[in-house]
Every structure is written in structure tokens, then in C-alpha cells.
Amino acid sequence: RFVDGSYGESGRFRPEPLRSAVSQPSSPGAGQKHMKGAWRISGQTLLLVANLGVANCAHFNAPAMYRGLINRTPARFLAVTALGFGGTLLVTLLIMAVGFATFGDECEDLILSNYHEHADVAATAARLATAASLAASFPLVFFALRESALSGVRRAFSLALPASAGSSLWLGATLLLPAASTLLALALPNLGLAVGILGSILGGALTYVFPALIRFSLARSRGHAVSLFDAVLLVYGVLAQCVAGTIITWKYRSQH
Template sequence: MKHQHTFKMKLQSMQWLFLATALWLIPSTTTADILPKKSVITGIEHLNNKNLLKKKAITKSALFGVSGGAAETPATTTEGASIPSEVFNLVKGIVGVGVLSLPAGVAAFGDARSAFIPAGILIVSIGILSAYGFALIGRVCAYTGAKSFREAWTATMGDKTSWIPAWTVTLKTFFACLAFSMVLADTFSSLLSTSRNPTLLGVTGLVLLPLCLLKNLKSLAPFSLLGVMGMAYTALAMSVRLLDGSYSAGGSGKFMEQVASHLQPKFGDAGASSVLSPQSLILVCMLSTAYMAHFNAPKFYLELKNNTIQRFNTVVTYGFGISIFLTGFITMIGFFTFGKACDGLVLNNYAGTDILMSLSRIAVAVSLVFSYPLAFTGCRDGFMDIAKIPMEKRSAGTLNVVTLALLGVITFCAITLTDVSFVLAFGGATLGNALTYVYPALMYRAVVKQQERTEEQMGVNVSLASAVLGIVMGIIGARMAI
């Protein structure tokens, strides 16, 4: 029974991390990120064609994409987002409710607070690897003038295989929407004390469908800030509850009696050395998709004012640095509060009568509802792009038909399937790792070879090593899902 409970917790943790991470990353993925468009190239490296032949004048170092710099040549773009603005948006895209799953990843192998020491090292290390892959994509865009993930792939790997990243992103959004529907069904059925399937049909028909039929989603943009504010509030509330001992036998413990026994804090002596246990691979698998924002890297590079590689790497350094810190902090607070009992979504550990934490639950539920159409639009546009439906034929009627059909399929799957943990965990371990570690390395290797940038061979070796680690983490995650 204990093994079954651990296995179930493992799958739930990976499920929550994947869907919650996708919630914050996928909404900003649009047709522009999947299919190439004809527009002005703004990359400074692409504009300096002479420098392309003088490779050493362009790049000082490509060993570490996060800190490497480009030649100090004035950029031709004078409009765009500032570095602070880009950093904020990058952090907003990375740090979402998915971090609330990570305490369970630590609890999978340890039950003493010292277990967070190796966990923290893993959080930082994998965060750096993810940042490196993100920086590589920006560098590829600079060298090729690509304006989207697919364009970057086409310019480096060839047009014949450009369907690979398109399908990867589209399937990822489909799995995310399916997960959102299932979570909303469970959440609202619990709040309303109704049956799951009728509740799902009601929420889909009365709430999700009208939102998904909207042709302009700009009105939903302000709700993305709700997620940021909600996470900031949640981190503060969790800190308050840890410090005031509301869930500690040694403190006031005023909410202990209102928490189910299996969710009450449990601590033991499995500390830092417990990371040597195979169960620590659960956290590794969860972290492998915790920093996914990579299919939006071209957008961040193109929208940056004076978009040199050096300035882009500054955005990556601060954006991922802050994200790594926040991820580690929230993970630490959750694990320090509940230890081995951390649920796949740590908010479930808190008492329903805890007003401070109930506000966090409300914020998560609202953000799920209003983020759903953003993710759904990315999924719908992705399938239409793959089907090669031209933009001029995407009339309001066509969009409505596709929306009804796709939302119907998603809802049917959400009703039929009672446990999509395998699909979500498997998809996150494979699709997520491919986008984060493997694809950037392959594109970077190709562009270095095409443009004969021999001085960047060391950087290629590092990127390929990162890709190998990504593949290993993907295999581990897929096997654990099975």
C-alpha cells in the first residue's frame, strides 16, 4: 500500500507540474511562434553580413550562452522592450503554479529538512541548463535572422523536418488543455458538491466555450497579472504559515485537526544523503520541465530593444536567475512546512478553513479559467497551421467550427479518461525535454557548422552534453510514467 501511495503521489506530482507549467508558458504561443512569417529581420548578427564572414569579430565566447557576449556593434533596432520589461515577462512565463508541485518532489526521497540541500542544488543546476538552452535559441535567431522557433529550425535543420517543432508545440498545448479541463472538473465538482461529468459539461458550455469563441483575447491579458500577484501572495501566505506554526505540532497547530491525516506534516531522519535514493529521480524529472519557456525565446529576442546577443543574455541571466530563486524559495517553504506529507499540489495540504490559503486557491482557479482560452487558441491555431489552412480562409465561421470540434474532443477525452497522469507525465518528459534541451542544441550545432564558426566548437560540445542530459531525463521521466 505504501508503494502504491508513493507511486500515485509521483504521478500526481508530475501531472500537476506539467499542466501548471504549461498554463504559464503555452498561452503566449501563437501562430507566429509556429509558422514562419515574412517580416523585417531585426537581429543585429543577421544584419551584419560582413561580420558573418568575420566570425571572431561577432562572438567573443559561445561556451556559456547565459553569459556569452556579441560584438559591441550598435544595434539597428531602436524600438522594443527594455531589459527590465523582458525580465519581468520571462519570470512571469516561468514561475507559475507549477512550483507548488515541487515540494512533493523533494518529499519523494527525503523527510528531513536537510534533504532540501541537495534538492536546492538540483533546482539551481537544472535551472542553469534550461537557461543555457534558452540562450542558445536566441543566438541561433541572431545568426540566422529567424523570427520563430520553426523558422530557426528551418534555417538550421531544413524545411523538410520543420513539422517536428510544429507538432511538438501543438501536441503540448492539446495535452495541457485536456489537463485543464480535468482539473477544472474536479475543482468545481468539489466546490459545488456535484457529479464530475455534469459539472465538466456545465463549466465547458457556460464558461469555457464562450471564452474560446472570442476572436480577440486582448481583454484577457490583464488576468495574466493575476497569476503573478497570486504566486507572490501564495509565497507570502505560505511563509506566514510556516513561521506562525499553524501547521506544526510544536507551534500553535491551530489548523492541524482540520487537515486529513495523510496531509499532516511528517518529518523523519531521511536528510541530505537520501538524494542517493532512486526516488530523487522524481524531482529531477519534475525539474526537467519546470523552466520551459523555450518556444517563446525567438519572441523575447526579437522584441528586445537593441537586440544584441549580449543584451539578450542579460535578460536570460536575470530572468532565469530570479525564477530559480523563487522556485527554490517556494519549494523550500512548502517542504519545510509539511515534509514527507507534501501533496502533488501543496495547497491541498492546507486546511479548507484557512482563509489565508483559501485566497490562494481562488486565485489559482480563476487563473485557470481565464488562461484556458489562451492555451486553447494556441492549440487550435497549431492544428490549423499543420493542416495548412491559409489565413485568408480562417473566417469567423471556420474558427467557430474548429473551436466547437476541438473543444468537443478535449471534453470527451476529459470525461472518458479518469487518469491522464501517464499522458501528461510522458508528454512532459518527452515533448518538454525536446523543446528545452535537445532542439536548441541541434539547431546551434547546425548553424555553427553551416557558418563555419570553428571558434564555437566548445560551445557546441557543451550544448550537445546538455542535450544528452535532457534525453536521459526524458527517458527516466517516460519510464517512471509507464
């Protein structure tokens, strides 16, 4: 749509509402005139950093993915990880750049919300594809959530649970956790706030805090000195990503 100018000043979708009345852009196509605005540095730049942290939440499935790798070695797993994250990064950057070039500062958290609700057939197809992608990826996220929840319950109540409670507990978690997650998603109106909080706290913990703590534990068990790099990584993860990222996300919550 950026190439064919459908949302430009004289585009075929220009005279009609491009989005719902709640979030209708005042100047579609502004990004085509002010692309330099994408590179300005402000408090929202830090907000973007906080949001990007959510991409690293895929770390929770790393052990399962490593076990499923054929002829697995650390080197092969590193190559798979680099290709996967690298490809995802390129696609994300492309979508961000084209979206901003089309709508400028009026871009929504979910860029598809900027496109015509029903007249733009390509946008409708993209929404359907996004829904299918989310439906397919949901089990991956839920698998990690269920396994972590069950592991925590078993450790906390191992003496109180009879041997036959395992299957009942597994079934209950399988039924209740997705329902609770879906209800929370339906009740949460601000997508950007949720992404920012998750990226700041969970992304920061998984990327910076937990790896540093693991290396601390290994160094202590082996009688080695704690490295300065790990200490800096831990401090940065807690203060800059988890704490500052959450504060910035909350500060700009009304601008999501």
C-alpha cells in the first residue's frame, strides 16, 4: 500500500475512514513526507527498547528446541538461533519501516489497525494470516507456561500430592491456563502497554538477569571469581531493562 499510494492524499482509501472512530489518523501518508522523523531520539526510543525485549521471551523454549534438534551440538544450535532471530529481525524491521512510511506518527501498536476495516482486501487477508499465526504459536507459549506452572506446584506440594494427582493436575492446567490467558487478553485494551511490561520485566530477566545469575552460581560452585562482565550485565538488566523499562512503559501508556 505504500508503493501504490492507496493511503496517500489522493489514494483510493483516503476519502473513507481508515480506522475506527476511536483511532482515526489525521494525516495518512505522513510518513512518506517525514520519513526522517523515524530516526529522532526521544523518550519513546527507550519505550521501543523495552518493547523489543519481548522478542527475547522465546528463550523459555530453548531447552525443548535444543532437545528436538537433529544431531544437536552447541554450534548447530547457535546457527539455528542466529538464523531464526536474524530472519525475524529483518521481517520486523521491514514491517516497521513500511508502516511508518505509510502512516507516519499515526501508526497503531498493531499496524493492521491503520488499514481500512473492510474495503482493503489485502489488509483483511493479512489480518486472517495474523490470526492463524497467533493460533499456531499459542501452543508453543502455553507449553512453556504449563510446564513451568506444574513444575512449581510439584516442587511446592510434592509431599501433599498423591501419585495419582499428576494426571488431574496436568488436565486442570491444560484447561484452565489457556482460558485464563484468553480472558485476560480480551479484557486488556492496551496492547502496547502489555508488550512493554512483558518486554521490560520478562525480557530483561531472561536476557540479562537470569544468565548472569546462572554464571554467578557456576563460578561460585567451581571456586572461580565472578567476572566483571556478568556483574555489569546483572546491574544493567535489573536497573535499565526491568526497572527503567517498566517506568518508561507506564509513563507513555497513554500514547500506545
